[in-house]
Amino acid sequence: MPAPAFPVDFQALFQHLPDSFLLLAPDGTIVSNSDQHVAVSLLPREQAVGRNIFEAYPSAPESQQALFESHEFVRQHKQPHTMPLTRYDLDRPTELGGGTEERYWQITHYPILDASGELQYILQRPQDVTQQHLAELREEEMQRQLADSQQQARFVLEALPVLVWTCQPDGAMLSFNQRWLTFTGRSQEESVGWGWANDIAPEQRNDVVQHWKAAAAAGQEFQLEFRLRRADGQYHWVLIRCVPRRAEAGGISQWIGGGTDINEQKEMVQEMLVANEQQAEMAELAYQSQRQALSQRETFYNLFQQAPALICILRGPEHTFEFVNPLYQELFRGRQLVGKNVLEALPEVIEQGFTDLLDNVYHTGETFYGKEILIMVDHNDGTGPQRLYLNFTYQLFTENDQKAGITVFAYDVTDLVEARKALEKLRDDALVS
């Protein structure tokens, strides 16, 4: 080796090299190390030099094994050897708190040969890649978490009972969730772009596609309703909504869409409408016929009120007065009739046999025709009982095929009878005389 031009302190030079070096004898005894190695190994040089590397820097047995194998490689092949990334924790001096420090190393062993080519030293260059390695681990962890959350999002999208898709900025489809593909029974490949539009009901297809493209061009969230063919060939109404996803610059990077099958809803709304319309129509008819009935009732009521006959309605087996017209009321003037039964209102009719007649009509249903029947009525006005002759009918009426009561229709024929009797008397008198 040529002598240097001026004396060089190689020992000092080695120790001051701006990197971490450890010089070993072939058997692993520490010969020297650089200041940086001292700094990273946290062991003063005096405590290292002359000791075996494994003794000076104790570590996990598997790390020591790898280190030993690398030394062996250099010893055998006299070639540099870079170890796989090695975890080689170092003792922390007690004055720095003791314990060990987690370290990762990229360690290369270089053979230093003497003039005859024999191994003189093994130079270890350990590069502390702890920070870099931890950063890589963190990056890996972040990637894993990202993949996890993407998988989670994917799972949610697939699990939701919703059709989901993404579109390019121009509205052409990029991808569909499984639910869409199951709904239409198409593959992702046949559906992307505008392939999916083939499943829109033919009469709506052009409108929907045009609307879709125009809305995408306008860049505003949009909603549409249309009929989409299901895998079984049936068209179902779907309601879709597309929302633009904007890049940081503000332009639309893609659209995200969601759709639901609203066929049932539509059918229900339709059915409700039809049912409500029918109900309204029937109620209107009922209302009109009730009004008509009311007005007819009014007409009949007026007719009965004004009829030149005595009319009353007796309801039920007790013959309760439900209606009396003014002429009938006049016959029993001063008495409360409506709401009372015949016995309560007209106690004197029992002995005159009218109650039996009424009961008979009610039970047999046979109409009774009375002709010139005498009835004695006491008005309790001091004039004494009045003799009246009546022509009348007692007629059963029914409601809903059930006996309901008796209608009474009577003419006062007293004057006629009296006149006839007078005539008869005259004739008899004439015959006698």
Added chain:
Amino acid sequence: MDISALDFQQASIKQVLFKSQLRSVLYGVREADPTLFSPELNPLSQWLNTVIKPHYGAHPEVREMERLLQQMLGTGQSLVAQYQRGRIEEARSGMEQINTYSDRFTELLKQFERNSLQVG
């Protein structure tokens, strides 16, 4: 002829029908009938105008019913406009507002029915 329970039933039915018709427009089941939102031609308005107002126009309940009905028709019309502009979901959720008006209308109707049938 006097106002009867059937008249009030008619009002109830017309009201439900109005909501059903509005909903069916918002669900694209049917086009809006031009009379649906007309203050003169809407059946419920007609009922109020011809059956109730001639007799009870000055009653505070009747005035409130009239105002509610106007709000109901106005809101209904704007929901249909919203639907036609493509704001489909928003238009449908607007039925809630209609229901609020309609619940109040029903309440007034019942209250008024009780009062007027008692007096009548």
